Amino acid sequence: xxxxxxxxMQIVDDWGLIQELAPRSGxxxxxxxxRDCLVLVGGRTGGAVLxxxxxxxxxRWAMRSTTYALEAAASTYDARRNVVVRFGGTDGSPxxxxxxxxWDGVQWVTKNPSARPSARSHAGMxxxxxxxxCVLYGxxxxxxLLGDTWxxxxxxxxxxxxxxxxxxxxxxxxxxxxxGRTVLQVGPETHEWDGTSWSKxxxxxxxxxxxxxxxDRSLGVCLLVSPSSMRTFTWDGANWTELSPAGVKPSMxxxxxxxxxxxxxxxxxxxxxxxxxxxxxxxxxEFRSSRWRLLDEGTVPPPRxxxxxxxxxxxxxxxxxxxxxVFGRLLADTWxxxxxxxxxxxxxxxxxxxxxxxMVGFGWNxxxxxxENGNAYWNDMWAFSPLAQSWFPLVPSVxxxxxxxxxxxxxxxxxxxxxxxxxxxxxxxxxxxxxxDHNSGTxxxxxxxxxxxxxxxxxxxxxEVSKRAILFGGTDGATKDFGDTWSWDGKDWTQLAPxxxxxxxSNHAMTRGVSxxxxxxxxxxxxxxxxxxxxxxxxxxxxRVSPPSGEALLESLVDHGQALLVSxxxxxxxxxxxxxxxxxxxxxxEVGTGCSGSGGVPALGATAATLGSPLRVELVRxxxxxxxxxxxxxxxxxxAVGGCRLRLAGSIAFLPAxxxxxGFVRANVTVPRSAALLGQHAWIQSFVLDLAGASGIGxxxxxxVDVGIGR
Numbered sequence: 218x219x220x221x222x223x224x225x226m227q228i229v230d231d232w233g234l235i236q237e238l239a240p241r242s243g244x245x246x247x248x249x250x251x252r253d254c255l256v257l258v259g260g261r262t263g264g265a266v267l268x269x270x271x272x273x274x275x276x277r278w279a280m281r282s283t284t285y286a287l288e289a290a291a292s293t294y295d296a297r298r299n300v301v302v303r304f305g306g307t308d309g310s311p312x313x314x315x316x317x318x319x320w321d322g323v324q325w326v327t328k329n330p331s332a333r334p335s336a337r338s339h340a341g342m343x344x345x346x347x348x349x350x351c352v353l354y355g356x357x358x359x360x361x362l363l364g365d366t367w368x369x370x371x372x373x374x375x376x377x378x379x380x381x382x383x384x385x386x387x388x389x390x391x392x393x394x395x396x397g398r399t400v401l402q403v404g405p406e407t408h409e410w411d412g413t414s415w416s417k418x419x420x421x422x423x424x425x426x427x428x429x430x431x432x433d434r435s436l437g438v439c440l441l442v443s444p445s446s447m448r449t450f451t452w453d454g455a456n457w458t459e460l461s462p463a464g465v466k467p468s469m470x471x472x473x474x475x476x477x478x479x480x481x482x483x484x485x486x487x488x489x490x491x492x493x494x495x496x497x498x499x500x501x502x503e504f505r506s507s508r509w510r511l512l513d514e515g516t517v518p519p520p521r522x523x524x525x526x527x528x529x530x531x532x533x534x535x536x537x538x539x540x541x542x543v544f545g546r547l548l549a550d551t552w553x554x555x556x557x558x559x560x561x562x563x564x565x566x567x568x569x570x571x572x573x574x575x576m577v578g579f580g581w582n583x584x585x586x587x588x589e590n591g592n593a594y595w596n597d598m599w600a601f602s603p604l605a606q607s608w609f610p611l612v613p614s615v616x617x618x619x620x621x622x623x624x625x626x627x628x629x630x631x632x633x634x635x636x637x638x639x640x641x642x643x644x645x646x647x648x649x650x651x652x653x654d655h656n657s658g659t660x661x662x663x664x665x666x667x668x669x670x671x672x673x674x675x676x677x678x679x680x681e682v683s684k685r686a687i688l689f690g691g692t693d694g695a696t697k698d699f700g701d702t703w704s705w706d707g708k709d710w711t712q713l714a715p716x717x718x719x720x721x722x723s724n725h726a727m728t729r730g731v732s733x734x735x736x737x738x739x740x741x742x743x744x745x746x747x748x749x750x751x752x753x754x755x756x757x758x759x760x761r762v763s764p765p766s767g768e769a770l771l772e773s774l775v776d777h778g779q780a781l782l783v784s785x786x787x788x789x790x791x792x793x794x795x796x797x798x799x800x801x802x803x804x805x806x807e808v809g810t811g812c813s814g815s816g817g818v819p820a821l822g823a824t825a826a827t828l829g830s831p832l833r834v835e836l837v838r839x840x841x842x843x844x845x846x847x848x849x850x851x852x853x854x855x856x857a858v859g860g861c862r863l864r865l866a867g868s869i870a871f872l873p874a875x876x877x878x879x880g881f882v883r884a885n886v887t888v889p890r891s892a893a894l895l896g897q898h899a900w901i902q903s904f905v906l907d908l909a910g911a912s913g914i915g916x917x918x919x920x921x922v923d924v925g926i927g928r
């Protein structure tokens with residue numbers, strides 16, 4: 218078959234959801250010893266049960282695949298077969314799952330044994346290293362708690378007909394590799410399984426409502442953590458000892474996930490539902506040397522309303538500050554979107570907690586003005602530098618009066634001036650206009666001949682076509698929402714008369730567009746429609762998919778050719794990040810199969826390829842300790858080479874590597890941050906030196922992956 222590249226596609230602007238590791242509880246977490254990574258699957262966030270699969274390589278999370286959407290599934294790593302085993306769980310329906318599935322580093326495979334444990338969630342499962350089987354105990358079935366014991370050898374489930382511990386769905390299990398025992402904690406009772414029978418060993422542990430357990434290989438003891446109380450204990454086979462970790466520790470929570478990272482010799486705790494914040498989390502902690510340490514604050518800001526967001530051009534990043542959470546508690550946290558991810562800026566000085574403020578970007582900084590805290594309205598002014606990761610107050614001699622729910626925008630092409638209009642204060646609605654000159658650092662109270670009626674919760678953004686600030690909508694808070702359009706030329710307001718227009722609305726999001734057209738999204742109603750301003754008229758867009766209705770914040774990342782939208786929905790406690798721009802989806806598809814070698818049939822997998830991010834490529838089932846090359850090509854083909862298939866064509870680059878003792882190798886390839894690569898494809902295949910390879914030329918070929926580069 219001749220080589221071929223995918224044909225060029227007509228690219229249109231569209232909405233796309235940015236894949237992020239959502240906060241969650243009830244996720245399955247295992248450590249993959251061969252691939253040296255944490256494997257996180259499923260769980261629950263807000264009202265949704267998840268089916269996404271993420272991996273942490275010791276540095277960062279990367280999404281690998283999707284599988285059955287389940288929470289409270291049991292999982293463990295089978296070191297004999299180098300797979301993660303997952304059983305049961307629930308999708309929220311009355312009947313839980315009885316499915317067994319395995320992850321081999323490339324794909325999830327559903328197993329269909331004739332005999333299997335009954336459907337259940339909240340079971341415990343560990344891998345018995347001495348006997349090479351996975352041991353499963355208990356859980357919650359459709360009719361009640363379970364207390365049965367099963368073992369899985371990769372082919373068959375076998376029920377062990379023994380007298381066991383009390384039925385439970387709140388127990389904790391770990392395999393003690395030093396003593397060759399499975400340790401089970403049920404309430405205050407400690408039981409051990411030796412492969413033949415259960416024996417009760419202790420009644421000394423206090424009653425804990427939520428607990429997880431791992432074997433700490435560095436200490437040779439089982440480590441039990443109760444996330445609901447953040448108490449920590451060790452079991453040495455004879456006695457429980459409570460630890461008193463010094464320093465900071467995770468907040469109390471339920472449904473957190475615990476695993477043991479053998480390479481770094483640390484227990485890791487992920488996520489759970491935070492008791493104090495009343496929401497799921499996505500933070501990652503390590504426990505080592507009797508101390509907790511925060512590894513990752515979390516990957517997304519918590520849901521909120523009344524926040525503000527602005528874009529900074531040097532470096533190009535989006536800054537989000539403040540708002541109020543689902544319980545109305547005011548926030549003073551700062552989050553930055555950069556390098557295709559959110560991170561929290563831990564600043565020593567910041568504006569006070571507030572909502573209803575407004576922000577706008579100027580070169581190196583973003584500027585914040587106003588807002589309120591429920592008792593007082595503010596007219597303070599602050600600047601944040603993403604480079605310095607710090608806030609600092611601005612104290613001009615003249616300031617606009619205090620207010621909230623006003624709107625601000627750049628008012629000329631230089632980006633050194635912005636206009637502020639309207640809002641509300643303790644006395645009611647405002648209709649005044651102020652301009653800020655960033656060069657002189659001064660406010661000017663403008664007195665235009667014309668002005669929009671007083672309002673709040675309106676939108677305003679700079680229009681690249683007319684070189685004016687465009688204002689749309691808002692509300693008087695009593696009788697109506699506005700649907701009028703106004704422009705500001707630096708001296709006066711002009712009401713425009715477009716032939717088409719969005720419906721009247723408030724709390725919508727607006728930004729300068731990435732294709733030269735101002736962009737408007739959503740609003741109260743709830744609304745989720747998308748509009749662009751042509752310079753003279755509103756144009757309704759019909760994207761293939763839209764962000765859900767909810768409070769939205771929108772900013773334009775011109776250098777990246779996209780607008781970034783944060784959609785927050787407090788009712789279901791969810792928050793998403795979306796982009797609007799050329800519709801390029803980052804995707805990875807396995808192509809064909811490998812050909813047999815002495816380590817089995819090699820298979821290749823890869824994470825999604827996004828601009829500026831590492832592309833993680835992994836090979837499993839290669840010959841142990843063997844040299845290989847990874848070929849990265851610009852086109853594909855399908856040519857027989859002995860009993861193998863060559864799938865690379867065009868320009869091909871080769872990267873040398875070598876497998877480890879398990880026939881595994883990982884390579885990281887950074888995708889350049891170049892918009893020209895969007896929508897392009899690369900094909901990757903590995904060739905392992907193996908005299909038993911079916912190619913007949915001393916090589917075993919892997920399957921290939923088709924990598925589509927997206928955002």
